[in-house]
Amino acid sequence: MTAPTAEAGAGRAAWLDGVNPAVRILLALVLSIPLLSTIDPVSAAVAVALLLVCIPLTGLRFATVLRRMLPILLLTPIAGLSMLLYAEPGGRIYATFWYATISDASIAFAIAVAVRVIALALPTILLFSRVDPIELAAALAQVVRLPARLVLGVLAGTRTLGLFVDDWRAMRLARRARGVGDRNAVRRFFSMAFVLLVFAVRRGTRLATAMEARGFGAPIERTWARRSTLSGRDAVAVAGAVAIMAISIAVAVLAGTFRFVWS
């Protein structure tokens, strides 16, 4: 929870920082739904190219984006490979063994899927790498108008996740110290998980007490010191996202490769 914000604090102010966090959720939807419902390599490739051009607006460095994308980049060949072998054959057939067939159609499909996975992951990283959880919560409560109790409860709860990591580490060492650390790893895992659950319930109760002691849940209209409002920039961002999708699909249609998932 703390790593992304720590890094965000170090960077300079970027254009995207002025876009409301709630609007970014909308942007993520705009940038993914068209790509989920179509399947062709051109639209996804154009989308990736346009998103890469937008990186300077996000305040992230290219190296950072690449590092965050790495797990996805490592996964794409697997997604691509399964398509390559098992997609419905079509066109010229290059090789067959058992149920697997490599054909023109499956090669095209494999490339389309691989590019698409990247195109779907990239916006999430660009949009949410520098979002502060507190600002996101303020936006969800004030702009989207989700119940404040829910939003703040979740926000306060996620802060305690780090404490569980410490608990787990201490419990693992304690089991070694008590002479039961040599064997029965599976049983040990479940007993530790159970104790962690006990800790979670207790910590939750304590957090609720602390929050109520500060007037949380009082029958008064809550105010927000951290204002979350919409501005012209939010409209520009949405228009930009729509434009990226429109260009990607238009290019695909012009190139003649455009294809819906279910067609």
Next chain:
Amino acid sequence: MAGLLGTEEDGHAAGAMQVDGDDPAAHRGRVGLVLQDPDAGVVLSRVGDDVAFGCENLGVDPVEIPARVGEALSAVGLRVPLERETARLSGGQKQRLAIAGVLAMRPGLLLLDEPTANLDPAGVSEVRRAVGDAVRSSGATLVVIEHRTDVWIDLMTRVIVLDADGGLLADGAPAEVFARHADALLAAGVWLPGRPVELPALPSTPPGSVDALRARGLSISRDGHTVVQEGLDLEVAAGAASILTGSNGAGKSTLALTLAGLLPEHSGTVEAVSLPAGRRGMRPSRWSSRELLTRIGTVFQDPEHQFLTQTVRDELAVGPRALKMTDAATSRIVDDLLERLGLTALARANPFTLSGGQKRRLSVATVLATAPQVIVLDEPTFGQDRRGWAGIIGLLQEQIGEGRAVVAVTHDDDVVRLLGGRRYALTGGPA
């Protein structure tokens, strides 16, 4: 009193209580509550937002909030940027933040539940000063629940003592109450000003004593990446105490766990000198979990982390059983420990349901069950009342007398004084 534990699941309320002549539940925000655990009081991940949290809940005009936040933070002397992450504050800073969060709500009553129990001496004086200043400037009533009375002695105008059944034992001016009820208070485990525990102090390590463990060029790290101390050379002498001191975050616990063979050395070595070698040599970090049992025992800072079973009795039997002792030998050891630590009546209780002092004694007892040559303890007297404190120190002195090595991490100057031995002060740590 804060009007929080009002429902039946939290406990039973009997009789009447009034805040400003009304029901406390209707006056949330008039009473500011700060709890014992520094991690329990912090709600949000940034200092500014956390202090503003209470004001927002009370519907304070957002225009007014920044001024209130600033005032509250300066009242407790917490001068950090508003954007500072709360996770990076020290224990004393977290408690001051919790007090600031409460002050920003402008309460008429400040209710503190052992606010300094989990802090090092620097943290205790920080919080003590902050509370004094805040009460003076806000004119609020201060109620502190505490068994370390000496911390608050110059702020006290009235002392109320409850007995074990919830009745009223004493109520009056501090000097009078402490003078008249001193024996009853001491018996109940309350620390009184000017009445330290009467135990003999052990001498510092005699020259020529045998080393149990030796560390050379030791670098320590909790997670295997971040080095918290490096180039440490130290010896743990048999039949004496080795005390590790230093401020929060200096790496005392990490050093203790490394000496105990639980964390691997980041670089350098910890080696057994007088202890028998394990199957994989002289380094405790290479020993198996079962080999550690008779060589080095560790008492963790939070006793709950080391509990494994459903009853106190089974808990004590874990070690002997892992050593494949016979049932007869195991129950002999267990009975003896229950007796010595005053836990016999609780033999069938679940360890998680014990009081703080009982949990601590049980965790020490589980280690003694396998009679290790070296006993490592992380903050053994943390949050103990006077009686529990004396019990543990007496027990450790006994172990030292029997020729065992005791390694203790502590903030407590009285522990250092009474255990004697040699003291290693770690410097550094986060600012």
